Each structure stands twice: as C-alpha cells, then as structure tokens.
Amino acid sequence: DAASLVQMLFSLGEMVTATESVNAETLELLGEELNYVVQVVSPEDEDRELLESFDLEFGSDEGDEDDLVIRPPVVTVMGHVDHGKTKLLDALRNANVVDKEAGGITQHIGAYQVHTEVDGNDRRITFIDTPGHEAFTAMRARGSKSSDIAVLVVAADDGVMPQTVEALNHARAADVPIVVAVNKIDKPDADPTKVRGQLTEYGLVPEEYGGDSMFVDVSAKSELNLDKLLEAIVLTADASLDLRANPTQDAQGLVVEAHLDKGRGPVATVLVQRGTLRVGDSIVAGPAHGRVRAMIDENGDPIEEADPSRPAMVLGLSAVPGAGQNFIVVEDDRMARQIAEKREARERAANQARRRVRRTLEDFMASMEKGESQELNLILKGDVSGSVEALEDALAKIDVGDEVSLRVIDRGVGAITETNVDLAAASDAIIIGFNVRPQGKATELADREGVEIRYYTVIYQAIDEIEAALKGMLKPEF
Numbered sequence: 001d002a003a004s005l006v007q008m009l010f011s012l013g014e015m016v017t018a019t020e021s022v023n024a025e026t027l028e029l030l031g032e033e034l035n036y037v038v039q040v041v042s043p044e045d046e047d048r049e050l051l052e053s054f055d056l057e058f059g060s061d062e063g064d065e066d067d068l069v070i071r072p073p074v075v076t077v078m079g080h081v082d083h084g085k086t087k088l089l090d091a092l093r094n095a096n097v098v099d100k101e102a103g104g105i106t107q108h109i110g111a112y113q114v115h116t117e118v119d120g121n122d123r124r125i126t127f128i129d130t131p132g133h134e135a136f137t138a139m140r141a142r143g144s145k146s147s148d149i150a151v152l153v154v155a156a157d158d159g160v161m162p163q164t165v166e167a168l169n170h171a172r173a174a175d176v177p178i179v180v181a182v183n184k185i186d187k188p189d190a191d192p193t194k195v196r197g198q199l200t201e202y203g204l205v206p207e208e209y210g211g212d213s214m215f216v217d218v219s220a221k222s223e224l225n226l227d228k229l230l231e232a233i234v235l236t237a238d239a240s241l242d243l244r245a246n247p248t249q250d251a252q253g254l255v256v257e258a259h260l261d262k263g264r265g266p267v268a269t270v271l272v273q274r275g276t277l278r279v280g281d282s283i284v285a286g287p288a289h290g291r292v293r294a295m296i297d298e299n300g301d302p303i304e305e306a307d308p309s310r311p312a313m314v315l316g317l318s319a320v321p322g323a324g325q326n327f328i329v330v331e332d333d334r335m336a337r338q339i340a341e342k343r344e345a346r347e348r349a350a351n352q353a354r355r356r357v358r359r360t361l362e363d364f365m366a367s368m369e370k371g372e373s374q375e376l377n378l379i380l381k382g383d384v385s386g387s388v389e390a391l392e393d394a395l396a397k398i399d400v401g402d403e404v405s406l407r408v409i410d411r412g413v414g415a416i417t418e419t420n421v422d423l424a425a426a427s428d429a430i431i432i433g434f435n436v437r438p439q440g441k442a443t444e445l446a447d448r449e450g451v452e453i454r455y456y457t458v459i460y461q462a463i464d465e466i467e468a469a470l471k472g473m474l475k476p477e478f
C-alpha cells in the first residue's frame, strides 16, 4: 500500500508523501528494491512504439538515395518586438508568392512559400508565418524540428535588444543556421554597421568580416533588397545543410497551427516534411484523424497535392491537433482512427497525471553518475548586469574536468520570465536566479514543464552548489 511504499522510498533516501509524484530514477530504484524491472518511457518513445505496432515510423525518409530530391528550406523569422518581423513576412509574401494568381486573396494559413532565382535556377523557400519565436519554441519543446534556418531581424535604428539576444540563443540551442536581416535601412538614423559590430560581440560574425553568417541590409517598408535576403537564405541552405526528402513516399510532417472553423470544422495547416500529401489520403495528426477532404494553399486556392516543405491547410480532420504535433499518412481510415484513439486516451491520462519529470541539479548528478549526462545547461538571471557577469565569470573558472561541460545558454538582467522557462524546457536547462524573482506565470509554467529554478542571494553559494553538482557531490535538499 501507499504507506509502505513511502516507507520504502524513505529507506532509499527519498522523502515523498503518498500523493506526490516521483521521478524516473526513483521509480527505477523502487523497482530494483521490489525485484521488478521498471522501464520509464517518454511520451516520444511511447508514440514511436504505438506507430511501430502499426508498422509505421515517423521521422526518416524511406527508400534509396536516388529517391531523395532537394527540398526548400523552412525558415522562421525571429527578433525583437517592433523590429519588423511581421512587416518583413508580409513584404516577402507580397513581393513574390508561388503560383500567385491575379485577384487571388492572400490567406494567412501560418506558413507560405515564395520563389526566387539563384544562379539561374528557380528556388523555393518556405516561411513559417507566425512571427516571434513562440511557435518555434512550442514545436521544439515537443521534440520536433520545424525550421532549417532562422532569419534574425534587427532594426538598424535600434540595434541589438534583449529579445534579439534571446532569439539568437533559441536558434543556437536548436542548432539552426542564422541569416541576419538588418531592417529599416530606409530610416535616416539607421546604422547597419553598428548592428554588425554588436552581433559580432555575440559571436555572430558577418561574412564580410571573415565570419560565416550572412547579413543583408533590407527595408521591409520600402521593399529594399528582399531578393538579396532570399538569395542569402538559399546560399546558407546550400552551404551548410543537405536538405533532401523523398517525395514518393506517404506524407509525414508537422502541424503548424490549427483551429476550429465555424463553417469548415477543424482545419490544420501542416508542413509536409517528406512524401507527398494528397486529397483523399487517410491521415492521423496528433489525436485527430480523418480523410483529407480538401487542401488550400496560402492564396486560398484549392490544391490536390503538397510536396516536401510545402505548407497546406487541411480540411477533414475529426478534431483540432496541437501546433508541433506530427501528422502521418496511413493505409486507411480505420488505422488512422485506431492510432488517434490511442493517442487521445494517452493524452487524457497524461493530462490527469500532469507533472513532468523534473530536470533538477540532483537529477543531473544522478544521470552523470550513471554516465549519461555530460552537459549541464544553465540560464542566468540577475538583478544587475554586474552580478550576471560575475556569476558567469566564476562559473567559467570551475574546473570540471573533461567529462562534463557547463553551458550558459542564456543570460540577462531582470525577473525570470515565461520565455526563460520556455527556453529552459526546450533545452533541458536549469535557471539560476540571482537576487531576482519570477514574473507573471513563470513559476506556474516552470512547475508544469518540470523546469528547476534555483534562487540565490550570494554568488559564492550559487557557485558552490553548481560546482558540487558538477563534481557529483551535491547534498540532497530536504
């Protein structure tokens, strides 16, 4: 019963009450004690197994090398508020949408494709049309990689601002190459050289300075140099990514956004990642299923099929899936329904028992002892920039040996925000707060996402504890 479990856990060194949830390691320990083999399965693993039981696999291309063809890069636009993300996305789209028909009404479906000519070849680019990095982070938190390239928009009259740095860190954490659009160069006080200097300090060095990032001066308002920006995206994709997919297999991809439409029922904009999606296909998207009744493109026109990197709005689903969930074409409606029902049941159960495994300093130690974890990611927040710098300097001096590495993925002055927690959740990081408090719903979100926030008022105490964790000596907190 519960009481003897609590007792047993206590003897294993875990203080829990009967209604508390325990983490994966504790469950494994408990299993050992009781002579059971406890396997802790992540939702991703669980879903993989579910698909496997239907002989399906999400995530890799089928077929031979010969079946793979170049696919367009998928691009997210990021940057500080008011630096022109929305304006730029609109300008790029208006300047040049694939298959634009005279009199066609543009429709915001969450993503669109444009084309451009590079070295005499017609090349396409897909833009995720939800400015800001919320969508990007949400998708990544679900473990799906939605974008190939990030365009970092920086207003030339304003320069690098806090959210510029935040966006930069998000893109880096996702290991996505960055193209910088230095925007608003039409303004008299624009200083694009200053922007280059500022970003160089953050390690984003322009090609013209000998670095490997492409910077393009643009004006979203005057539609200046938009073609150059498109070219830079294509060149960056060609230089550092091998973007190919098999268009002949059954389609798979991600849900970009979805909602319930009064007239049309559930509609979902999906991004095809491999294969070709066709009207009439049986499809399962997250916990929703159905037969693709119709597809609509970014011009509001019906389309019959969508090839890799093509976004399309899909009609005919049974429910509204979540952004970032995957979709997969299956043999028939029956299979789609069975998979969807299993997923839905699991989502319901998970929602009830919602408390994700926490990533704490102690967890880190435990997994390090087992030789699993070698990297501790930290986000530092402090009351003044001096304290953040002092903390980071001191951390850099900790001698951790070769096996472990300490990575500060973001730092900043001010309260701990929900965006900090999002980044921590997506990167498995721990947040260190020095003389600061959480803001708004940050604590709530951290609880839900299983992100640990540690607060300190004395620098050496923070250093001591992190050092102890890195050396596997942190005392458990009771």
Ligand code: GDP
Pocket: 079, 080, 081, 082, 083, 084, 085, 086, 087, 088, 131, 183, 184, 185, 186, 187, 218, 219, 220, 221, 222
């Ligand atoms: P977002 O918050 O990054 O999406 O920024 P918006 O696209 O909403 O742009 C913020 C403001 O800057 C708006 O008033 C835009 O009209 C203006 N803006 C955007 N791009 C340019 C530009 O290239 N030149 C000038 N002068 N203004 C711009």
